[in-house]
Amino acid sequence: MPANILLVEDELAIQELIAASLSRAGHRVVRASDAEEAAQRLRDALPDLVLLDWMLPGMTGIEFARRLRGDERTREIPIIMLTARGEEQDKVAGLESGADDYITKPFSPRELAARITAVLRRRAPQTTEDAVEAGDLRLDPVTHRVGCGDRPVALGPTEFRLLHFFMTHPERVHSRAQLLDKVWGDHVFVEDRTVDVHVRRLRAALEPSGHDQLIQTVRGSGYRFSLRIERGSVQ
Structure with a gap:
C-alpha cells in the first residue's frame, strides 16, 4: 500500500534518486534538505515514515530523531536512518536515538523498499497491503x-x-x-x-x-x- 514518506536528505542528487525510486514503488514523497525544513513539513502533515540522513547541515539526523521521539505528536512515526557510516557503534547510536532501522549508503532501491515495508509492517501495519x-x-x-x-x-x-x-x-x-x-x-x-x-x-x-x-x-x-x-x- 502506498505510504506518505518524508525524505530528509541534503545532497540533492541523492535526494532525487531516492525520491524517484520511492515514487516508482508507488509511495508519495515529501522532501526536506535539513531538520528545520523537515520540521515545517511535519507541522503541515504527519507522514507514515521518515527517511532521515545522519549528516545534515545544522541539526544532525541523530539530534532530529531524538527530537521526534521526544514530541508526543511525532514520537510514533517510524524512522529509517540513512548514512554512509557503517561501523557498529554508529549503528547503535542511530538505533538508540530512536530510529527503527539503519541503512548504510550505498544501497539498492530494492533493499530500501524492503526495509520500508518491514518497518511499516512492524510499526504502522495499517499502511501495508497485508490482510x-x-x-x-x-x-x-x-x-x-x-x-x-x-x-x-x-x-x-x-x-x-x-x-x-x-x-x-x-x-x-x-x-x-x-x-x-x-x-x-x-x-x-x-x-x-x-x-x-x-x-x-x-x-x-x-x-x-x-x-x-x-x-x-x-x-x-x-x-x-x-x-x-x-x-x-x-x-
Whole structure:
C-alpha cells in the first residue's frame, strides 16, 4: 500500500534518486534538505515514515530523531536512518536515538523498499497491503473487502479505514483525538464526536455477525478493539 514518506536528505542528487525510486514503488514523497525544513513539513502533515540522513547541515539526523521521539505528536512515526557510516557503534547510536532501522549508503532501491515495508509492517501495519483477521472477521485492504466467515460486510470508506486501524492495533485504547489523527489524518479539522458517529455506523454494520462486541468503549478514554468481550464495554 502506498505510504506518505518524508525524505530528509541534503545532497540533492541523492535526494532525487531516492525520491524517484520511492515514487516508482508507488509511495508519495515529501522532501526536506535539513531538520528545520523537515520540521515545517511535519507541522503541515504527519507522514507514515521518515527517511532521515545522519549528516545534515545544522541539526544532525541523530539530534532530529531524538527530537521526534521526544514530541508526543511525532514520537510514533517510524524512522529509517540513512548514512554512509557503517561501523557498529554508529549503528547503535542511530538505533538508540530512536530510529527503527539503519541503512548504510550505498544501497539498492530494492533493499530500501524492503526495509520500508518491514518497518511499516512492524510499526504502522495499517499502511501495508497485508490482510488482517480477528477470529472469523477478515479485512483485505487490496480488494477493499470485509467478511465475517462467508458473509460480506458493507462498509463506507471511513468505517473501512477505522476498522482497519482497529484490527491492526488490537488491545490498545485509542482516544478520539488519536483516532482522528490516524484514521482521518493529521490536520483534518473535525470534531471529536465525529469518531462516535462512525463507530456507531461500524458497529451497526458488524452487529448481524456479533462482531460489534469487539469494538469496546473505555469510559473516559476512548475505544479499544479486542477479542476479549468485557461486560458493559459496548454502548
